Amino acid sequence: DQAAPESVIDFQLRWHHQFQFAGYYAALEKGFYREEGLEVRIHAGSPGRQPVKEVLAGRAQYAEGNSEILHQRLLGQPLVALAAIFQHSPSVLIARRDSGIASAHDLIGKRVMLMDGNADADFLTMLLNEGISPSQVNILPSSYDFNDLLSGKVDAFNSYLTNEPFYLRQQQVDFTVIDPRSYRVDFYSDVLFTSEAEVRDNPARVQAFRRATLKGWRYAMEHPAEIIDLLLAKYGVSKSREHLEFEAAAMRSLILPDLIEIGHMNPGRWQHMADAFIKAGLVKSQAALAGFVYDPRPPAAPAWVVPVLLGALLAVGAVLSVAGYFIRVNRRLLSVDAQLREANERLVANLAEISALHKQLQEQAVHDPLTGLYNRRYLDEVLERELARAVREGYPVSVAMIDLDHFKAVNDTYGHKAGDRVLQALGRLLHEQAREGDVPCRFGGEEFVLVLPRMAGDNARRRAEQWREAFAAQATRHGEIEIHCTMSVGLATYPGDATSAEGLLAGADRALYRAKAGGRNRVEAA
Numbered sequence: 001d002q003a004a005p006e007s008v009i010d011f012q013l014r015w016h017h018q019f020q021f022a023g024y025y026a027a028l029e030k031g032f033y034r035e036e037g038l039e040v041r042i043h044a045g046s047p048g049r050q051p052v053k054e055v056l057a058g059r060a061q062y063a064e065g066n067s068e069i070l071h072q073r074l075l076g077q078p079l080v081a082l083a084a085i086f087q088h089s090p091s092v093l094i095a096r097r098d099s100g101i102a103s104a105h106d107l108i109g110k111r112v113m114l115m116d117g118n119a120d121a122d123f124l125t126m127l128l129n130e131g132i133s134p135s136q137v138n139i140l141p142s143s144y145d146f147n148d149l150l151s152g153k154v155d156a157f158n159s160y161l162t163n164e165p166f167y168l169r170q171q172q173v174d175f176t177v178i179d180p181r182s183y184r185v186d187f188y189s190d191v192l193f194t195s196e197a198e199v200r201d202n203p204a205r206v207q208a209f210r211r212a213t214l215k216g217w218r219y220a221m222e223h224p225a226e227i228i229d230l231l232l233a234k235y236g237v238s239k240s241r242e243h244l245e246f247e248a249a250a251m252r253s254l255i256l257p258d259l260i261e262i263g264h265m266n267p268g269r270w271q272h273m274a275d276a277f278i279k280a281g282l283v284k285s286q287a288a289l290a291g292f293v294y295d296p297r298p299p300a301a302p303a304w305v306v307p308v309l310l311g312a313l314l315a316v317g318a319v320l321s322v323a324g325y326f327i328r329v330n331r332r333l334l335s336v337d338a339q340l341r342e343a344n345e346r347l348v349a350n351l352a353e354i355s356a357l358h359k360q361l362q363e364q365a366v367h368d369p370l371t372g373l374y375n376r377r378y379l380d381e382v383l384e385r386e387l388a389r390a391v392r393e394g395y396p397v398s399v400a401m402i403d404l405d406h407f408k409a410v411n412d413t414y415g416h417k418a419g420d421r422v423l424q425a426l427g428r429l430l431h432e433q434a435r436e437g438d439v440p441c442r443f444g445g446e447e448f449v450l451v452l453p454r455m456a457g458d459n460a461r462r463r464a465e466q467w468r469e470a471f472a473a474q475a476t477r478h479g480e481i482e483i484h485c486t487m488s489v490g491l492a493t494y495p496g497d498a499t500s501a502e503g504l505l506a507g508a509d510r511a512l513y514r515a516k517a518g519g520r521n522r523v524e525a526a
């Protein structure tokens with residue numbers, strides 16, 4: 001199928017067809033260009049058809065060149081390096097051993113043919129690195145005729161490590177190689193390049209051409225015999241198969257396909273080469289270097305994006321970690337708060353319990369547990385207090401002492417439990433009959449005492465009679481039995497009978513004794 005016209009590409013080699021350009025033939029013949037939609041025409045080079053000139057003139061869109069493409073770029077030509085096929089330059093000087101030339105120093109005063117003449121940065125830098133001024137060497141433009149070296153017309157000839165040594169070995173000529181790499185000059189070579197306009201106007205085509213070319217190179221390095229067959233059959237190569245095989249083998253140590261991704265370019269090395277051009281006095285400025293090395297990655301974000309994104313990421317991270325910290329603290333606070341609330345509730349409950357217990361204890365402290373009336377301790381307290389107030393305010397206080405009659409017999413007849421019921425029944429009666437201000441107490445055993453403030457003796461007597469009658473009239477139930485019991489009462493009144501608590505109790509006790517002695521179930525006053 002016919003490729004679109006804009007995808008017809010003229011590709012310029014820098015020399016005659018040979019294995020040196022194996023990758024391009026592979027890309028074409030194996031259909032890698034076609035797969036990318038590219039129709040590629042490969043043009044052999046010659047002294048009159050040089051790659052830089054062809055690309056700058058627009059006769060070729062892509063080409064392969066040596067370090068001269070960097071030189072031209074630094075001189076302002078809009079060239080862009082797409083891929084460095086040779087990691088090290090094969091370009092060396094070869095001299096006949098019988099010329100006595102063994103090192104760069106031996107070139108002083110000698111005739112040296114250079115392909116790029118006085119513009120060859122490799123060799124100029126090599127000389128300068130050795131402290132040799134290029135003017136000390138008789139540099140001649142290359143005749144491209146190797147016989148000039150063999151015949152002794154020149155002393156050193158710019159050759160390719162991949163090529164000329166094969167002839168010399170074939171003809172059994174002893175030779176010396178002067179390699180710029182031995183003098184700290186290490187240039188890329190066989191560089192695929194294009195124009196700035198092509199990179200700008202057809203970025204996808206640049207990617208596609210570069211991709212297919214490098215695929216071709218990988219194929220060629222893996223299948224050299226197949227490419228040699230192709231060269232011999234289809235490209236009219238004048239070299240012999242052996243020569244092409246020599247070339248293929250020599251190229252491996254320059255392309256390093258097993259070590260380096262074919263086409264790899266390190267911007268630092270291009271920078272280093274640019275430094276060499278400045279040092280050699282071939283260019284004055286490196287300003288034009290920017291943009292020369294093609295970046296095969298898709299258009300990258302502007303330089304500020306990564307730091308800004310990183311900054312944003314860091315900021316987000318910081319915010320998240322601070323937020324996380326606060327969430328954790330908050331969670332902890334909430335749980336502490338819940339624990340506090342729980343503890344507080346427990347405390348409140350405990351306090352209520354304590355308060356209830358306290359109240360209970362207080363009541364127990366002043367109450368008799370069997371009858372629920374006040375106990376003797378409380379009586380002592382309240383009698384003193386009531387007397388003091390009575391003295392102060394000038395009113396009477398009566399004391400009634402009550403004792404159950406023949407209570408021992410109740411216990412003995414019906415049992416202690418039944419006796420308790422009777423005690424409780426009397427307690428209930430006294431409690432019910434008590435007026436505001438009366439203090440009914442269980443004095444101990446079967447004895448009860450009532451403190452009756454503001455009650456004169458006769459009034460006290462009337463009331464005591466009511467209690468006695470009421471009690472004698474009632475029966476106490478205990479299970480199936482009904483117990484009838486009576487009580488005796490002794491009365492004493494302040495201030496008539498006594499003026500102290502002890503005196504009043506003693507007076508009431510004496511009156512009670514009289515009531516008992518008088519037959520029981522009666523009230524006596526002191």
Ligand SMILES: Nc1nc2c(ncn2[C@@H]2O[C@H](COP(=O)(O)OP(=O)(O)OP(=O)(O)O)[C@@H](O)[C@H]2O)c(=O)[nH]1
Pocket residue numbers: 403404405406407408409411415416417418419420423444445446516520
């Ligand atoms: N069930 C019971 N009996 C008690 C309690 N306290 C004292 N008593 C008994 O009360 C009785 C008192 O008996 P006494 O002092 O001999 O007098 P009495 O039998 O009541 O005879 P008089 O007082 O002379 O009428 C004793 O048998 C005591 O054991 C009590 O809390 N419960």
